[in-house]
Amino acid sequence: MLKYLEKKFALTNKGAVQLLKGTLLSALLDLSFMLPIGLVVYVLTTTIEYLSKDIYHFEVPIIFYIGTGILLLFVMGVVAKAQYKSVYVSTYYESANRRIHLAEKLRRLPLSFFGKKDLSDLTNTIMSDCADLEKAFSHAIPQLFGSTIALIIMSIPLFITSWQLALSLLWVIPVAFILILGTKQIQKKYNHVHFEEKRKTSDLLQEGLESIHEIKSANGEKRYLDGLDEQLAIAERTQIKSNLLGALIANSAQLVLKLGLVTLVIVGTALLTKGEISPMLFFMYLIVASRIFDPVISIFEYIAHITNVNSQITRMNEIINYPIQDTARNITPTHFEIEFKDVTFGYNRTDSILKDVSFTAKQGEVTALVGPSGSGKSTVAKLAARFWDANSGTVTIGGIRVEDFDSEELLKYYSIVFQDVTLFNTSLKENIRIGKKDATDKEIMDAAHAAGCDEFIKRLPNGIDTIVGENGTTISGGERQRISIARALLKDAPIILLDEVSASLDVENETKIQEAISCLTKNKTVIIIAHRMRTISNANKIVVLEAGRVVQCGNYNELINQDGIYKQMVLLQSKK
């Protein structure tokens, strides 16, 4: 039962237990609301009975009734408080747990997962989907089950006292349910369309905000805003349609319920005329009829609400059930030689970006990857750090397959400088400290100095304590790259992956960086990707890639004497 609830509603185990508890308490609360009705019926029956016997005083003092009333209110209060605590408070805890659980899961997911998803979609799942579920769990799901249980329990005494009256009152419930459940698929379809349009709108908004510079520089504001207007209008239309349909179905169902009172009056009057029921019993049914449909109406609302969150639950389960790169073995390799053996890989598993790639990057040597744009150099570096898993073939470090390492442990062995440097909206110092969490300020300053950051840090208003803005918007591309190099220097890991490090540097800075890198790379396994042949002419090994295949491999002297793509690239660049 608990496992079913966990899967069905994307809950943690604790959340499923709380849902069960909340359901029972919600049923109890619905039942407790019938207690005052019981008291009213009791008072009225005894009053009428006394009056019919010409007795004008109560045998029990009136204070007894008042006391019972107060006691009932107290019981209702206690049950309501327990239900509130169980349903609402625990829902917020569950919501916090769900977000943490999702974030933990996202942390362990392979990059292939993120390649298939866009970021605004994931942000939506963590933020707004969680909020929608929070609402559903605090307002709908426990009450739905609770109200259903309460309704069944309330119906039993009604059928026992008079099955004809009970039937004439309650026949509308299954009819209304058939109406609601029969149209559930249509509602689901409309909700799904609306949900998708809402997602597209937030994608478009996020994309616009992220690429505001490009849009402005290409004079594309009008086109972008027109597109956004159109998308907003579509989202609005789908929302109206979905809400209208929901309201139409809910109101029709409520109208059907009203018929129950009509048939009760007709059947009750007929039975009364025939003398088959007492006026008191009829009267009692009329009072019950005024309240019995309340939980049913709530059930309809809850069903609509739960139908609405189905898409969110599906998306959340997609993340929760995605297989993680989980090997969790703590292994320390004795050396850090990287070997690619017949590696074939494609980002979408159908098109191969790398084909049968084999080479060895030895420890203490610099291995350079060169080749035309799009030949797969960065992809090789990503596979070396197990950002992605190869489709076939093996990537090993010190003779151990990368898949056998715990994915987080593995990255401790790497210092990585990629083309796209990500900076966080904090100080430069903290951005460099990411390389080594416990680094002292002096270590950070030394790394920044070695990476050639001194000159631009001096220019910043608060030096190394300057906040760099979201993703480092306040500093240039070359400066970002130098910060990234400072991080790598600080981390001082045994494997270094450098992708295009000198691409956005001027000649003077490039020389400085080259010096820093040569300190960094001593006795380490270095894989360097460069477009400028000059920067890698001293590499111990040069691996030339073309269309995802290794077409040449050797040192500079060997390759320059071969008639191949490497020689062509060197000649072409020296002409330039």
Ligand SMILES: Nc1ncnc2c1ncn2[C@@H]1O[C@H](COP(=O)(O)OP(=O)(O)OP(=O)(O)O)[C@@H](O)[C@H]1O
């Ligand atoms: N995340 C990704 N999802 C799908 N395809 C990708 C992804 N990253 C790269 N590619 C594709 O893989 C191919 C190789 O890309 P890669 O970045 O490895 O080439 P590269 O040799 O480093 O290119 P460049 O020198 O221009 O940086 C390209 O066709 C690219 O479009």
